[in-house]
Amino acid sequence: MSDMDEYLEMFFVECDELLEAVATGLRQMDEGTYEMETVHAVFRAVHSIKGGAAAFGLTDLVSFAHKFETALDLLRSSALDLSPQAMAVFHRSSDCLADLVAAARISDTRENALREELLIELEALIGEEDETEADVDFVPLSLDLGDFGGSPVGDRYVISLMAEADLYRSGNDPAALIRALEKLGEVRVTLDAGNVPVLSEWSADTPTLRWQIELETEALLSEVEAVFEFVEDRCRLSIATIDQTTEDPDPDLRDSQDPEPQDSDMAEPAITEGTPPAQTSPAPSAAAPRPEGRAEAPGAKAAEATTTATIRVNLDRVDKLMNMIGELVIKEAMLTQVIQTAGLSEEPEVVGALEGLRQLAGDIQESVMAIRAQPLKQVFQRMHRIVREAADATGKQVRLVTVGEQTEVDKTMIERLIDPLTHMIRNSVDHGLEDSVRRHRSGKPQEGAITLSAAHKSGRVQIEVSDDGGGIDRARVRSIAEDKGLVVPGASLTPGEIDSLLFLPGFSSKDEVSALSGRGVGLDVVRREITALGGRVTIASTEGKGTTFTISLPLTLAVLEGMLIQLDDQTLVLPITAVQETLRPDHATLHHIGATGRALLNRGELIPIIDLGCTFGLRPAPGDAHNGVLIVVETDNHKRAAFQVDAIHDQRQVVIKSLEENYGRVSGVSAATILGDGKIALIIDPEEIITSSTSDHGRDRMAIAANG
Amino acid sequence: MLQTISHNAQGKHDVIAFKLTDQDFCIDIGLVREIRGWSPTTVLPHAPHYVRGVINLRGSVVTVVDLSARLGFGASEPTHRHVVIIAMHEGRIVGLLADLVSDIVTISDDSIQAVPDIASDPAHEFITGMITFDDGRILRKIDLMQLLPDAPQYGG
Structure with a gap:
């Protein structure tokens, strides 16, 4: 069983790649300048998913992929015009296919409403073009398969037949089948008796004979299939069409005995994979063979071969190496x-x-x-779907342009970027872009554009989400923030500061009116997630021109740029991202507030001073600030504090080590690292220190008490 | 009750014996990964008093527990003669600071006696059994499970 699970997992991994190929192909088709090869690529990908799914008995997936594939096939044979409506259905089908794969992955067997709906739409597409298939019902699928795209004369078929016990039991005879084929054309039969055991082990219940039949005929594939009509679920059968002109020299592929139609079969331009064996396919009619491959360009193989060779490696191994x-x-x-x-x-x-x-x-x-x-491509790819759905939900016309999707970031980062980016894209569609009336009035094209771009910039990755909408309505943002008590009414704020209000927790400019808002997530969550990745988010907005969100991320989560500081005899690391400035205080800037409170007057602002030595319980009372160095740090919600340390040593990259793995969480510490002398240094979490020190004044003393 | 035990014969197993002040203790050899000399630790803030800090064990961050402090003998003053016994406990690696490792002893299960009822001593709850030898020596068997509470508890 675990073996099966392993294969299933492999199938899903493959599905991810195939789904990506489908989405990429469809988008190329969107742009209008596609070649037939693109359609073939999409078709092949869908077909591979179907084949794999059939092998694992994923009925829902098979039947849907089949219908999708049928429609695509019509497109290949130019029986279907690529109208924008059809394109929309294809896009949604691709999304639905991804959903079904995801559902199958977690063995979710719930009904998918979208699937039913799309099946009907796809049916309509197929039905429109194909007069022989007037029936809108989903079941009798086999009808529409043999009839369209009919084969030209003088075909060669390679039929591989292995009868099962049932075939004999039901009174059928392979010889009779071969004779029936003879009536269609010239037949060469080879018997493969290699699997026949010695007589003592022979059993009538497990037939082992296999026939390889080469048929040269003028008959259509459907006629050839008709011969096997009554036995197709009682034998292992594959029928492959061989194109005379581009016959493949590889005999192994012609012998399509493989019970699971795999990728490699599909990539073969001249050969058409026949039926997967009936016993692995719960819906034989859905998996019935189809005439195809004729229009397939010989260049198909070459196009696939250009993708660089890759291997799959367990992430653990890479981590170990790291x-x-x-x-x-x-x-x-x-x-x-x-x-x-x-x-x-x-x-x-x-x-x-x-x-x-x-x-x-x-x-x-x-x-x-x-x-x-x-590459960020995986993430960007998903955003097309998000845009489509968001556009549907808001009734806006939106086009997503992606730039620099080959930009590479750390694998773990990719996974954790999906949520924040999804949210930002939705936000851009929902709040960023104006409705079509207002766009029209300001002389913009009906279709709004959202640009998602990525690039490497000075050792960091910069991702931008920009829209060509109306920009941030600062007056409104301000009044909302004032209403919600996030800013003091009448406070003087720069435009940039007003924009940053959007990131405050509790700020939501639309009061859950649209289908997209009301998810209970604000941009503050985006900011928190990006910060957790060691990144920063900023906004730039021009009234009437649009808004740009910029995410700046470190290249990796394994290494961090830190400032080495000294506290007593301990060395600690402060992430450089939080540091604003470092200074030695003098009497003019240092102020005492009450008995223990101290503050630094810095550029007209009073910043509380936190002695890290006290925070970490290294000394009982705050040291004299004059002897130390102050490091001004800022948290994401713009809270500032000055950390008092004994000395600053160095600035360098440190490798992040988990502290939780063998110990547990320590408040004020995010992780640990190993210094050049082999000793461990703790990495400070300035965010946590500032938040806890301002809300809990007794903390310093408590920490010392706990330490004895 | 006993954790991973390497049986080399029926009813027998090996333990590593070590000294704390003038008393002999032991733990199952199956739990021990290696024994290292003492090296200065990095202090962990807000840690319990018996957590000495963390050391670098070939790239992993390993907590060092001062057994002497944990068993109520008072914090040790580690010198280069002190040892850190690296043990595996429920998938986590932990270092145990001891005065010195004396021996590897094969003991038979039936030589383990229950701990006499001396309820007031803090060491009592960490010792699961006593092994007596003919020469009058006594080994106190330590239970790692009791010694190291769960992560959430001893993290803060």
């Missing part, structure tokens, strides 16, 4: 220190060798990061 390289980097730093203390650091040979080692370690680290990196 871990070891982290160790290597640390060891290298330790070696440097040892050499320094030994007084050898001036020796040119030592310096040269050490430099070489450092460079190599850096290169290896970079290469492994590159293994973990994946």
